[in-house]
Amino acid sequence: MGGENSFKLHYEVYGEGEPLIMLHGNNEDLTIFYEAKEILQKYYKVYLIDTRGHGKSKVQVGDFHYLIMANDIYSFIKTFQIKDPILYGYSDGAIMALIVALDKKVSISKLILSGINLSTTDIKFFQRVKLELKSIFVRDKRVKSLTRLMIYEPNIDMKLLKKLFLPVYCTFGSRDIVKKSFIRRLRKNSNFKIDIIKGKNHSNYIVNNKYIAELILHYLQSEVKVS
Secondary structure, X not given: OEOHHXXXXXXXXXXXXXXXXXXXXXXXXXXXXXXXXXXXXXXXEEEEEEOOOOOOOOOOOOOOOHHHHHXXXXXXXXXXXXXOOEEEEEOHHHHHHHHHHHHOOOOOOEEEEEOOOOEHHHEOHHHHHHHHHHHHHOOOHHHHHHHHHHHHOOEOOHHHHHHOOOOEEEEEEOOXXXXXXXXXXXXXXXXXXXXXXXXXXXXXXXXXXXXXXXXXXXXXXXXXXXX
16 A cells, blocks of 8 residues: 555554554564564454564655554555554554544544553663663664654653543553553553553564464453343
8 A cells, every 4th residue: 555655564464353453663663562462353344463663564764653553554454445453562562553543533442551651751761761872772773763762752741641532442561661650640541441460571472472362352252232
């Protein structure tokens, strides 16, 4: 599909049923979900996407911005006429997924977010220092630009979360890079269902791991039972 600057998003589709779109994190690609899709494709039509500048979705190196990357996902949904998808995002993918849901240009049935932050200050100090150092010393222009993205964005007002009228499920590791104080504020200022995964960090229950599929299934099946 065509997007900003006439590039094309690479994607893969597995299974049949209700559509589930999965978005990876910064400097990763769709293959991090291969373990999870082996389970999820038995129940859903799973769309795995390489986001702008990642994997096989090539784009001329320049500045990356979450709003533009989220618009790529919006365009993908519109182009392929995907009706009321479940939208899952991990880390940077969670930020894009939330922006798509907040913009309300397309209908999202459910939103599932792992390790999200709304601003750079929601990330623990030591991790921000690591990003600053990486942005200085890394030579690869694409990686440098993607690292700077995490230093300066996102900037999402938490007050906007009250305007989301759809089921939202969030997961964080108990040893996540996201501040616990942010998670407490998120509980207080949203209607999100939030789970803290004991003993896990930001990524090790998601990347190349079936556990995230089990969490997603457990949440979605409980939603079906309630409704």
